[in-house]
Amino acid sequence: MNDVHRPTLETVAARAAVSRQTVSNALNAPHLVRPETLARVLAVVGELEYRPHGAARQLRTNRSHVIGLRLEPTVDGISGALLDRFLHALTEQAQQRGYRVMLFTAADDDAEIAQYGELLDVLQVDAFVLTSTHHDDPRTQWLSTHGVPFVTFGRAWASGDAAPPVQHAWVDVDGAAGTQAAVEHLVERGHRRIAFIGWPDGSDSGDDRRAGWHRAMIAADVAAPRSLDGLCARVVDGVGSGSAAAEELLASAEPTAFVCASDSLALGALVTARAHGRATPSGEVTAVVGFDDTPVARAIGLTSVAQPLIDAAERAFGLLLSEVHGNRPRSAGGWAGHQVLLQPELVPRESSARPAPRGPD
C-alpha cells in the first residue's frame, strides 16, 4: 500500500467538514456526536477506507512494549481474587519478555471501548488483554475492526441465535471439564444424588459449569435424566445464597453431595451441610465441592476446582506477542492454535473425603 495516499484523521475531518476531535469521537465515543454528524463522518470513514488506530500502528516503527489491561471493579467476594491472580501472573510474564502492563478502569464494555482510543493514540499501548468475555462482546468486535492486537482470557462465546462470534486469539479454562471431574470424584466415593448449585441462566461460564455437571451425571448413569432438574439450583453468587440453596435442595431432593459454581456458593453449602449433619442421628455430612480453589477453600478444607492461572497468563502473553508481530491467522480455520482451552484440576480436600452414606437406593 502506498503510505502517501493512506487517509489520515485530518483527511477524514476535512472531507466531512468537522474537527479532528469529532472524527475521534465518532470512532471512539459515538454517543457524544449528533446522529446526523455521526452518519456523515462514518460515511467518509467508509468511503476513504480509513483505518484509525490500526493504520497508525502499522506506520509506527517503535513499539512501546506496553500492553493495556482493564482492572475490573473489586468484587467484594471470595472469588474476586481470581482475576487479580491472573493479573499478577500476566505482569510477571510480560516483564520477563520486556513488556509492561498499564492499567485502566471502566464501568462497562462501552466505557472500556471509549478508552481504547486514548490508550492507543496518546499512550501508544501496543496491544490489549481482555478479561471476562461474554457473548455479543462489543470489545472484541471493536478491536478486530480497528486492527488492534489483542488476546482475551475467556473464549469467544457464541451467541444463541446470532452469527458466529468474532474470531480472535484467546485462552480459557474448561469449566465444564472441572465440574465433570467434580462429579466423577464424588461418584467414585459412592455418591449418586449429586446436586449442582450454580448461577442463573445466561452467564456463559456459569452455563458451562452447569453443563459439565449435567453431562457427567448422564454419563455416570446415577440419576434419571429428568430428575436432574430437581437437583439443580440457580442463584446469584454469594455465601448466603449458597447456604439457602443447599437448605432447599436438602429438603426437596435429599442430595448427598453438592457441586458448586464458585467457592462462595460452596462455603455457604458447607455451612448448611455441617449444620444439617449435626442434626441427623448418624451425623453424616453432605460432601461439597467448590470452584476456583481460592485461599478460603485452602483455609477451610474445601475440595475445589483449580484454574491453571500461571499457565493461562503464559499462553495468553505468547498469543499476544504473535498478534503484535502480525502473525494473525488469515483464514477461519487457522485460528485453532490461537485459541487455547486449558484443563482445570480438582484439588481434593476434607469436604469430600468421606464416602457417601449408604442410602435406600
Add this chain to the structure above:
Amino acid sequence: MNDVHRPTLETVAARAAVSRQTVSNALNAPHLVRPETLARVLAVVGELEYRPHGAARQLRTNRSHVIGLRLEPTVDGISGALLDRFLHALTEQAQQRGYRVMLFTAADDDAEIAQYGELLDVLQVDAFVLTSTHHDDPRTQWLSTHGVPFVTFGRAWASGDAAPPVQHAWVDVDGAAGTQAAVEHLVERGHRRIAFIGWPDGSDSGDDRRAGWHRAMIAADVAAPRSLDGLCARVVDGVGSGSAAAEELLASAEPTAFVCASDSLALGALVTARAHGRATPSGEVTAVVGFDDTPVARAIGLTSVAQPLIDAAERAFGLLLSEVHGNRPRSAGGWAGHQVLLQPELVPRESSARPAPRGPD
C-alpha cells in the same frame, strides 16, 4: 541553575572513561559493576554533583502522566487481597485525575530499585507509589537521593538504633489504634483475659498491632502487666499457625478472647475456639477479632478491623500530585501535612457478639 553546565550521563561517562551503560549500571544495578569501576564512577558522580533521573525530569517539559507501582508477589493467603484492593482504588483515583498506573514486578527491594532507572528513563514514568515500607527501606533512600517524586502506602518506620528515617510523603493506617479498638470492644463485653496472636518481632506493622493490644490492656487495667507476656503468641501468618497458637494459649492462659494480627490467624483461632467451645460443658465459645476485614471475615461472621483503603488511595494520590508538582516541604517540620495516618474501623460481627463467660476472677 545554569542548564548548560548541568552534568549529563555522557559527561560522567567521559570523565570516568566508561560507557554510558556502565554509568547507568553503577547507579541502578551496582552489583553488575566491578568494584574498582564502581568506585571510580561514583567518585565522578559525586565530584560533578550529577543527579541522574531527577535532573532529566526537571528538564522534561511534558509529563507522561504515568505512575509506576510494583505489584507484590501474590500472597497465597487470605490477607493477600489487601494490597490488590489498594491497587484498584489507586488506579481509579489516578484515572479520575488523568493519570495511569504502570505495573512492574520485582523479587525484592534491590530488584525494585534496579528497575526504577528504566522506568524513569525509558518509559518516562512521572512518579512512584510504594507499598510495604519497612525500617531501613533502601527504596525511599534511593528515590529521595535521585529527586524522584514518590509516596508510600506505609509510614517511614524508624529503625531501632540508626538515624531517623528518610523524610517523605506517606499515607498509612494506624494499626495500633485498630487492635486497641478491638480490646476496648471486648472489654465492653466483659472480657478480661484477652490474648493476642501476632507475628514474630521485627515486622513493623506486626509490632505496631501488638503494641496497640498491649497499650489497651494496660489502660483497661484488666490484667497484671507482667501477665501480658503469657497472653501473647508470636507465630508466622497462616490459618494453621493461628489455630495452634490458640490451642496453646487456651491450655496455658485460659483467655476468653483473641485479638489477632490478621484474618488468617483469626480464622485459625476461630476454628480452635469453636472446637474448644463444644468440648466444654457450658459450650461457651471464645471471642475472636481479626484484622483487615477480608471477604473471608465477612463470609464467616468474623469481627475484624477494616482499613480505609479507598480513602488511603485518594490521600496517597493527592500527595503524589503535590510531589509531581514540586510542592515538597523544604524543612523537616514541613512534612506534617504530607504524612497522613488514617484511623481504621472495627466491624463487629458474630465472632465477638456474645458476652464473656463469668469466670472466677
